[in-house]
Amino acid sequence: MSDPIVRPGRSAEREVEGQKATPRHVAIIMDGNGRWAARRGLPRVAGHRAGAEAVRRTMQAAADAGVEVLTLYAFSSENWRRSEDEVSDLKGLMRFYLERELGTLQKEKVRLKLIGEPAAFGNDLYDRLSQAVEETKDNDRLTLVVALNYGSQAELVGAARALAERAKAGEIDPATIDIAAVESLLHTRDLPPLDLLVRTSGEVRLSNFLLWQAAYAELVFTDTLWPDFDEAAFAATLAEFARRQRRFGGR
Numbered sequence: 001m002s003d004p005i006v007r008p009g010r011s012a013e014r015e016v017e018g019q020k021a022t023p024r025h026v027a028i029i030m031d032g033n034g035r036w037a038a039r040r041g042l043p044r045v046a047g048h049r050a051g052a053e054a055v056r057r058t059m060q061a062a063a064d065a066g067v068e069v070l071t072l073y074a075f076s077s078e079n080w081r082r083s084e085d086e087v088s089d090l091k092g093l094m095r096f097y098l099e100r101e102l103g104t105l106q107k108e109k110v111r112l113k114l115i116g117e118p119a120a121f122g123n124d125l126y127d128r129l130s131q132a133v134e135e136t137k138d139n140d141r142l143t144l145v146v147a148l149n150y151g152s153q154a155e156l157v158g159a160a161r162a163l164a165e166r167a168k169a170g171e172i173d174p175a176t177i178d179i180a181a182v183e184s185l186l187h188t189r190d191l192p193p194l195d196l197l198v199r200t201s202g203e204v205r206l207s208n209f210l211l212w213q214a215a216y217a218e219l220v221f222t223d224t225l226w227p228d229f230d231e232a233a234f235a236a237t238l239a240e241f242a243r244r245q246r247r248f249g250g251r
C-alpha cells in the first residue's frame, strides 16, 4: 500500500487519505474557440457554438467517469473587453443552450451551480440561470459549475472585504483569520477541493481563474482547441492526472 498523503481539507484541519485515481473536482479553461473558427474561415460565434457542443460532450464524459464536480470558465470578468457583438453572441448562446440542455441536466442528474457575478448579464438571462439552478438543486450525479463574469482576484477581494467588515464590527479577532475563514467566503465554499485544472489551446496561464483553489491542483495544458475537445481528450487528461504523484507540500 502506498503511503497516505496529507491532503488540505476545506478547513485548517488536515485529513489523511490515499491518492485518488479519479479527480473529484475538475476545472477547465475552455480556450481556442476563436482560433478554431478562424482556421475554418468562420465567424468567432461559430467557434463558440462548437465550444458549447464540447461542453455537452465533456459534461457527459465527466459524469460517466465519476467526477463529482466539473467547473467551466465560460465568461471571465475580463471578457467584457470583447466587442459588444461577441458579448451579445455569448449571452445568446448561453440562453439557447440553457433552454436546450435543461432536460439533459435533469435526465443525467446534473446539478447546475454558478460562480462569479452572473447578475451582470441582465435580469432575463440571470433569472433563467437562477431558475435552472433551483430546478436542478437536488440532482446528485454531477455538479456542473459555470463561472460567469468570474475573476479570482475579485473573489479574493470580496472575501478580504467581508473579513475586514466583521473585524471592524468587532465580530471577529483579526488574529483568528485563517485559511478556513477565507475559504468559507469563496464562491467555491460548498465544493470539494480542486484536484485538476485543465487549459486547452496551448496557452499556459491561469488567467485569473481559481487562483486560490489551484494551490494544490494538478495542472494540465493541452494543445487541443476547445471545440475539438471530446471524450478521448477528457480521458487523456484523467490519465495524465492518474500518473501524477501528489504531495500537497509533503515529500
Ligand code: FPP
Binding pocket: 030, 031, 032, 033, 034, 035, 036, 048, 049, 051, 052, 055, 072, 073, 074, 075, 079, 093, 094, 097, 146, 201
Ligand atoms: C475562449 O475562446 C472561450 C470563451 C471566452 C467562451 C467560452 C464559451 C463557450 C464554450 C460557449 C458557451 C458556454 C456554455 C457554458 C454553454 P476564445 O474566444 O478566447 O478563443 P481564442 O483564444 O482562440 O480567440
